[in-house]
């Protein structure tokens with residue numbers, strides 16, 4: 001997959017996208033990340049990327065032309081047809097794992113980052129396919145959100161995670177939170193690991209883990225259970241959890 005990022009601050013991306021799993025993915029050529037600066041697509045002496053808002057008001061608005069030209073530059077002479085152009089935008093679709101999986105199916109993602117007070121509306125209306133937010137809080141720009149999209153999408157690509165079956169084990173894969181994990185030592189400052197986890201009975205361990213997933217989800221993120229179809233086994237485990245909670 002190719003991920004092209006359009007940002008006024010290309011240097012911001014080197015750290016987060018240049019380490020660990022994403023570094024390896026790029027070295028293995030499963031992922032190509034390219035950051036371009038809209039300032040390089042301005043023709044005036046001062047390389048102007050923003051201007052005062054029509055209609056008045058405080059702050060500056062990012063001009064449309066540098067974004068259109070940057071996207072043109074990225075897409076021209078390319079054989080890729082299966083691409084998605086995404087604007088990082090506080091009012092966009094709130095990113096979730098289903099969206100991440102959907103984005104991972106494209107050959108190329110082009111992520112546009114705004115800054116300052118916002119971007120000329122014609123970019124949203126006529127240049128991009130969709131807008132994405134990373135949550136209901138205000139950041140200073142679209143750079144951190146673009147990194148979140150790049151990171152979450154990259155780890156879904158085949159061969160990017162070390163062990164090929166790591167991704168399906170994650171939180172949200174089956175719509176539940178994860179079960180608790182433990183490693184050595186078995187006892188630390190009087191804190192012990194649950195007996196079952198060292199029992200060696202893998203059928204029991206798997207059932208315990210799944211029950212813990214359900215319990216964690218019920219206690220911390222009950223909203224995740226509301227739209228979930230429960231298997232007979234899940235319903236039984238949930239009934240056990242609720243009975244234990246109410247002391248029954």
Ligand code: 21W
Nearest residue numbers: 088089090117118133134138139140141142145
């Ligand atoms: C913050 C841009 C505020 C625009 C009148 C009309 C991208 C983001 C961002 C930013 C405004 C995301 C205005 C979660 C985020 C992002 C910077 C408001 C000014 N005045 N996800 N419009 N949170 N943030 N616009 O902040 O670019 S995805």
